[in-house]
Amino acid sequence: MTPAQGGPRAAVFDLDGTLIDSGPDIAHAVNRSFVAHGLEPADEAVVIGLIGNGAHRLVADLLWRQRIPAAPSDIDVLTAAYLESYADAPVARTTIFPHVAEDLAALRAAGWRLGLCTNKPQALTETVLAKLGLDHFFDAVRGADAVPARKPDPGHLRAVIGDLGVREAIYVGDTEVDEATAQAAGMAFRGVGWAAPGRLSQGESRPLSRLSDLLA
Ligand SMILES: O=C(O)COP(=O)(O)O
Ligand SMILES: [Mg+2]
Structure with missing residues (x-):
């Protein structure tokens, strides 16, 4: 058209x-939230391959990829921590x-x-x-x-x-x-x-x- x-x-x-x-900043921020909650960080390339459906879905997809069982409230907590971390350093990388x-x-x-x-x-x-x-x-x-x-x-x-x-x-x-x-x-x-x-x-x-x- x-x-x-x-x-x-x-x-x-x-x-x-x-x-x-923006993949490096997103990966850094989401991994900071995972590590702060005692979870394994993900490879940057894995994170980059999942970006595009919004913050909440990124966290949910990463947990699923890493076979980490999580309740909906856990996803909410990790998403909030990820976005807070991202807002701290939005364009560093x-x-x-x-x-x-x-x-x-x-x-x-x-x-x-x-x-x-x-x-x-x-x-x-x-x-x-x-x-x-x-x-x-x-x-x-x-x-x-x-x-x-x-x-x-x-x-x-x-x-x-x-x-x-x-x-x-x-x-x-x-x-x-x-x-x-x-x-x-x-x-x-x-x-x-x-x-x-x-x-x-x-x-x-x-x-x-x-x-x-x-x-x-
Ligand atoms: O999923 C996001 O956080 C944003 O991704 P988009 O800018 O590619 O829509
Ligand atoms: Mg995109």
Whole structure:
């Protein structure tokens, strides 16, 4: 699907794994919470392979992967500790992927409206964007707790499009969660070429080599 002729061109981006390489900070924070509660830390690569469904699900999936039995209240406690630890050092090990800032600037210069749709909590999302100097690119930002239901619920993406005041947009992400969300919302999707191995579906045959490819 291409933007309507003459209509505002718009793109919505996922955050973690798409615009920023935040896996090292996320892994460090979640492992701090595990160790503080007497649990084994997980390999960074394992954590990175599970990011994208929000903080609570990341903790639950890691416990399951490590075969650690946990009650729902344990998952809540570990999630709260993880997010507290993450908020303590949100960008200590995080980098912006190459060319992302200049390509977002190029899209804006070409008149595109840009949104962000992430399963990171809203406050942490705003902090991370501001600390990395990316906040000024976006006309709309919605984290997981800024909508009634987060990705893969299509309402999350539709809320961002509503905020942008456009009828359609392309969604750009790094995982099958993002692909499923776009599909459920009836939106076009492009994966990023720097997604971690195996995170996009086999069907994503045209990943972007740069965000500025959207201008082509
Ligand atoms: O799952 C998360 O915590 C956030 O991941 P996302 O930015 O890729 O949606
Ligand atoms: Mg992602």
